[in-house]
Amino acid sequence: MSPLENSNFLPYNIPNTSRVAESGVKVVKNRVIIQLDKICKRYGYGDATSYALQDFDLKVKQGEFIMIMGPSGCGKTTLLNIIGLLDKPSNGSYSLNKEPVNKISSRKLAKLRSHKIGFIFQDFNLISTLNVLDNVTLPLLYAGFGKIRREKQADEILNRFHLQPKEYYMPHQLSGGQKQRIAIARSLISEPEIILADEPTGNLDSRSAHIVMEELKAIHEEGNTIIMVTHNPSLTTYATRVIHMLDGHIDTDIKTVADKDLPVPVSVHFKKHKKSKGAKN
Amino acid sequence: MSFLLPTHYRIAYDSITRNRTRSFLTCLGIGIGVGAIILILSLMGSIQNLVSSQVASAGSDLIVVRPSQEKDTLDNVIDQLTSSNQYLKSNLSLKDVTAIKKIPGVAAAAPISKSSATISAERVNDAGDNYTTTISSASIIATNSDLIKTDRLTIASGSFINKGAQENTAIIGHDLSLALFGSTEPVGKTFTLYGHKFIVTGILSKINDPINFNSVDFDNSLLVNADYIKSLDENVQIQQINVKTETANSVPSIAEDISSTLSSSKSGDKNFSVAYGDQISHPANELLVVISGMLTIVAGVSLIVGGIGVMNIMLVSVAERTHEIGIRKAVGATSGNILLQFLFESLILSSLGGILGLILGYVAAFLVSVVTPFSPYIDFNILGITLATSVSIGIIFGIYPAAKAAHKNPIDSLRYYR
Numbered sequence: 001m002s003p004l005e006n007s008n009f010l011p012y013n014i015p016n017t018s019r020v021a022e023s024g025v026k027v028v029k030n031r032v033i034i035q036l037d038k039i040c041k042r043y044g045y046g047d048a049t050s051y052a053l054q055d056f057d058l059k060v061k062q063g064e065f066i067m068i069m070g071p072s073g074c075g076k077t078t079l080l081n082i083i084g085l086l087d088k089p090s091n092g093s094y095s096l097n098k099e100p101v102n103k104i105s106s107r108k109l110a111k112l113r114s115h116k117i118g119f120i121f122q123d124f125n126l127i128s129t130l131n132v133l134d135n136v137t138l139p140l141l142y143a144g145f146g147k148i149r150r151e152k153q154a155d156e157i158l159n160r161f162h163l164q165p166k167e168y169y170m171p172h173q174l175s176g177g178q179k180q181r182i183a184i185a186r187s188l189i190s191e192p193e194i195i196l197a198d199e200p201t202g203n204l205d206s207r208s209a210h211i212v213m214e215e216l217k218a219i220h221e222e223g224n225t226i227i228m229v230t231h232n233p234s235l236t237t238y239a240t241r242v243i244h245m246l247d248g249h250i251d252t253d254i255k256t257v258a259d260k261d262l263p264v265p266v267s268v269h270f271k272k273h274k275k276s277k278g279a280k281n
Numbered sequence: 282m283s284f285l286l287p288t289h290y291r292i293a294y295d296s297i298t299r300n301r302t303r304s305f306l307t308c309l310g311i312g313i314g315v316g317a318i319i320l321i322l323s324l325m326g327s328i329q330n331l332v333s334s335q336v337a338s339a340g341s342d343l344i345v346v347r348p349s350q351e352k353d354t355l356d357n358v359i360d361q362l363t364s365s366n367q368y369l370k371s372n373l374s375l376k377d378v379t380a381i382k383k384i385p386g387v388a389a390a391a392p393i394s395k396s397s398a399t400i401s402a403e404r405v406n407d408a409g410d411n412y413t414t415t416i417s418s419a420s421i422i423a424t425n426s427d428l429i430k431t432d433r434l435t436i437a438s439g440s441f442i443n444k445g446a447q448e449n450t451a452i453i454g455h456d457l458s459l460a461l462f463g464s465t466e467p468v469g470k471t472f473t474l475y476g477h478k479f480i481v482t483g484i485l486s487k488i489n490d491p492i493n494f495n496s497v498d499f500d501n502s503l504l505v506n507a508d509y510i511k512s513l514d515e516n517v518q519i520q521q522i523n524v525k526t527e528t529a530n531s532v533p534s535i536a537e538d539i540s541s542t543l544s545s546s547k548s549g550d551k552n553f554s555v556a557y558g559d560q561i562s563h564p565a566n567e568l569l570v571v572i573s574g575m576l577t578i579v580a581g582v583s584l585i586v587g588g589i590g591v592m593n594i595m596l597v598s599v600a601e602r603t604h605e606i607g608i609r610k611a612v613g614a615t616s617g618n619i620l621l622q623f624l625f626e627s628l629i630l631s632s633l634g635g636i637l638g639l640i641l642g643y644v645a646a647f648l649v650s651v652v653t654p655f656s657p658y659i660d661f662n663i664l665g666i667t668l669a670t671s672v673s674i675g676i677i678f679g680i681y682p683a684a685k686a687a688h689k690n691p692i693d694s695l696r697y698y699r
Binding site for chain 2: 081084086087107110113114115121126141142147186
């Protein structure tokens with residue numbers, strides 16, 4: 001039996017205690033969480049001006065799994081960086097949960113990144129001098145969680161990905177697939193509303209890529225919104241919406257799943273643990 | 282923010298231990314600067330202690346009158362050191378000594394008039410040939426018979442300056458006697474000063490205390506009668522008058538009497554100071570104070586160089602960890618978090634440098650104490666200055682690299698690879 005056929009190994013075999021929709025919480029289905037209007041991203045000046053994004057409009061609903069495809073230089077990563085609040089558009093407006101984020105301070109942007117957005121990168125971007133546990137708990141550290149809470153949540157999330165035995169390993173002691181799953185665990189630990197993945201399988205062999213995509217699928221089925229950039233057309237089977245970009249525009253935008261069939265959002269991952277601001281280690 | 286401090290500490294600790302050699306060299310740079318400052322402060326404290334203890338041993342019934350009440354301001358000290366003959370600046374005179382002596386309660390008043398002159402003496406070598414020993418710039422102290430009471434000097438042999446004795450007599454210090462006559466039994470021998478023959482009538486016991494509130498190394502000095510010297514050299518003036526009172530309790534009131542007596546005798550001119558107790562040791566050894574000040578400036582420069590070393594290493598550290606900064610910002614670190622992280626590291630580096638400097642400074646002070654009379658002086662103020670200096674260096678020279686790290690663009694940082 002392959003590890004993937006073993007139900008205990010499957011990453012989407014989520015323990016019931018960790019992700020249970022809170023009863024009594026009103027879940028609004030299909031609400032728009034990201035809205036981009038006439039977004040432009042300009043580089044250079046005068047004759048050397050070039051546009052990575054031009055008059056780009058996009059609405060993303062909660063629960064969507066969007067694959068963004070297109071040739072190199074079409075603006076995919078720039079789009080992801082703007083959505084992820086790492087970059088600011090030159091023009092246009094961006095609303096996250098109906099709140100415009102164009103003019104908020106860099107400090108608030110950092111807070112939004114730590115609470116609302118999880119990043120998964122092609123080259124994992126784990127800090128080489130920190131062990132697995134410290135890498136995974138990094139977003140919680142900056143979100144203001146105390147050490148005990150951080151480690152408890154990391155234990156749960158690493159357990160979910162069957163990586164708990166590796167929590168004191170250093171990144172260089174892990175395989176590519178394990179590193180990417182650690183990166184996914186890190187992106188999920190702060191229970192973000194949006195997960196942004198920039199070619200998460202780009203540096204992985206096909207088996208590891210499959211495991212990682214299954215992880216993302218499981219995360220999506222819990223109602224998370226995922227926006228993923230990829231060059232691999234075969235991965236579009238996981239998506240509910242596929243956007244092809246060309247020269248900073250949307251070329252085609254195809255929904256493979258109707259809005260009504262999008263997964264119902266689950267409220268929280270770690271409902272027992274409230275954020276402990278200023279908690280001591 | 283408090284929950285981040287252990288993390289910042291751990292990051293800094295990891296970074297410092299990962300690059301042990303360069304961290305040690307950076308700390309050494311700070312350490313040398315801090316060590317130099319500690320050595321100077323320790324020496325200054327030791328000198329101050331020596332003088333204070335000498336004042337204490339001289340007795341609590343001592344009052345010292347010095348010219349210029351603003352003597353310990355830097356301008357005055359530099360002015361005195363740079364003027365061709367600082368003795369000309371004094372407005373104290375032998376008349377003042379006589380006036381002070383008349384004040385009720387004053388047991389003794391001795392002037393101290395320092396000058397330097399060439400002295401020479403005839404000697405006979407083993408072969409029976411005559412030759413002349415000349416000492417240029419010998420320290421000549423013009424005083425009176427009261428000095429033995431005010432300064433508690435002791436005579437090894439012969440007698441001290443007597444009122445009834447011949448005017449051209451002198452008392453010689455132990456070391457000067459050895460240098461001039463090659464003997465510690467010089468009583469009755471003669472030497473030439475200002476073209477006149479003097480006869481040695483006594484030799485002082487060895488004191489071995491060159492740093493004192495009189496700024497006189499009695500072991501290397503010649504004591505002569507002030508009245509006689511005044512007749513030979515008109516320019517000689519009094520730099521200090523040591524006054525001994527009959528009782529210690531009356532010192533403050535007598536000091537006031539001296540002040541008012543001198544003030545009225547000089548038509549209201551207050552260009553003198555009357556000190557007793559701890560005040561006596563304050564303006565002592567102005568030259569050492571100025572030299573210490575200059576050395577502190579040099580040590581400060583080396584501290585700045587050390588600080589630049591910290592800044593340099595921190596800039597290298599920021600460059601090496603640019604990618605890490607990008608990751609931290611991507612997962613939610615604010616610019617303030619990054620700034621604190623790097624500032625903390627530079628603070629730890631400079632604090633370690635400060636501790637190293639403390640050790641180096643005291644080891645140097647101990648080594649100095651082996652060859653000089655200055656014993657290492659440990660004080661909480663010095664420890665406080667060390668801590669404050671180290672922390673200040675860490676902040677001043679760490680803020681730029683930390684700010685540079687904090688303002689890095691997360692996207693550019695994520696693209697950056699070592």
